[in-house]
Amino acid sequence: MEDFNLENYNFEDYFGNYSYNTDLPSILQDSAPCRPDSLNLNKYAVVVIYILVFLLSLLGNALVMLVVLYSKVGRSVTDVYLLNLAIxxxxxxxxxxxxxxxxxxxxxxxxxxxxxVSLLKEVNFYSSILLLACISVDRYLAIVHATRTLTQKRHWVKFICLGIWALSLILSLPIFVFRKAFHPPNSSPVCYEDMGANTTKWRMVMRALPQTFGFLLPLLVMLFCYGFTLRTLFQAHMGQKHRAMRVIFAVVLVFLLCWLPYNLVLVADTFMRLGVIKETCERRNDIGRALDATEILGFLHSCLNPLIYAFIGQKFRHGLLKIMAIHGLVSKEFLAKEGKPSFVGSSSGNTSTTL
Structure with missing residues (x-):
């Protein structure tokens, strides 16, 4: 093990754990310094989880898109971000x-x-995280700076969304360039990066992109904006203060629970490959299993977003019930009993809180 040089071991460079994709074959016993780990997650259980997340995300985000698109009159800036997030x-x-x-x-x-497919997954990974950051900025402006006129922002929020999609596409281009399908000997075919001779350098670049732009920077923006928003709500003694705080806490907490474990494991894996921490067979297998498990947790975020950003919001519930009442699914008396939604931060529809 001590005399083995991993830098010259191209097969491991092709198939080492990286990013949020676990479709990688086990390292062959006769060609790797470590034996393959026999305690990998059950692939059938992973498939079931993927399908459940697919169905829940499809249903939840479709309802969000329906309500936002239907509510043309009272559509706020945050609603535009929520629409793009649902997409x-x-x-x-x-x-x-x-x-x-x-x-x-x-x-x-x-x-x-x-x-x-890899490009599509990457683009929507980046865009969803960046949109969450934009929502936090919008709530910060609407609540902390409630007296500021934000009507002009309604005109260029669409350009912000287009910019987010364009930036997400640019950040995803390395995946599109290097991804390819190939069939290694004695293993199932894979879709993974083929980086040639500069594997180590490019892999570090491709790890830095999602960790920096896909997690760290958006997280800092969210913590800053929601921190000042909470302080303003405490100081202003608003009637809906506690409701707004519950939503904000849920936003930050769910984001951290879903993506912080994966990113911490990915940092540990990067340090191991750079030699900052000692690499052993046991440690490599432990990190591999942790990446598989925390990746699934990150995938769950796509179906939790409708719950956090829309389903627990009074405005969304009223909009959904209104659509159901129009189509005869609920009575108009029940809709009237539910009442109209109240807002936090400003009486203006431009700065009303969607969450």
Whole structure:
């Protein structure tokens, strides 16, 4: 083990754990310094989880899109972000059945679909996280700076969303360039990065992108904005203060629970590969299992977003009930009993809190 040079071991460079994709084969026993781990997550259980997340995300985000698109009159800036967030989560969820099948049969779809599906997954990963940050900024402006006129923001919020999608596409280009389908000996076909001779350098770049732009920076923005928002709500003694605080705490907490474990494990894996911490077979297997498990936790975020950003909001519930009443699914008396939604931060529809 001490004389073995991992930098010259190309097969491991191709198939080492990286990013939020666990469709990788085990390292062959006769060619790797460590024996393959026999305690991997059950692939059938992972497939079931993928399908459940797919169905829940499809249903939840479709309802969010329906309510936001239907409410043209009272649509706020945050509603526009929520609409794009729902689109991002739904597009991401559409890739889950393909990845689920690849868990069972390997990658059987070829290089073109490998590149396209991987690009779609990456773009929507970045866009969803960046949109969450934009929502936190919008709540900060609406509540902390409630006296500021924000009507002009309604005109360029669409350009912000287009910019987020464009930035997400740019950040995802390395995946599109390097991804390919190939069939290693004695293993199932895979869809993974082929980086040639500069594997180590490019892998560090591709790890830094999602950890920096896909987690750390959006998290700092959210903590800053929601921190000042909470302080303002405490000081202002608003009538709906406690409701707003519950939503804000849920936003930050669910985001951390879903993505912080995976990113911490990914940092540990990066340090191990750089030699900052000693690499052993046991440690490599432990990190591999942790990446598999925390990746699934991160995937769950796409179906939890409708619950956090819409379903617990009074405005969303009223909008959904209104649509159901129009189509005769609930009585108008029940809709009137529920009452109209109240808002936090400003009486203006432009700064009303959607959450």
């Amino acid at each position: 991002a989560d739904m597009l991401f969820a559409l890739t889950l059945p393909i990845w689920a099948i690849s868990k069972l049969k390997g990658w059987i779809y070829g290089t073109i679909l490998c590149k396209m």
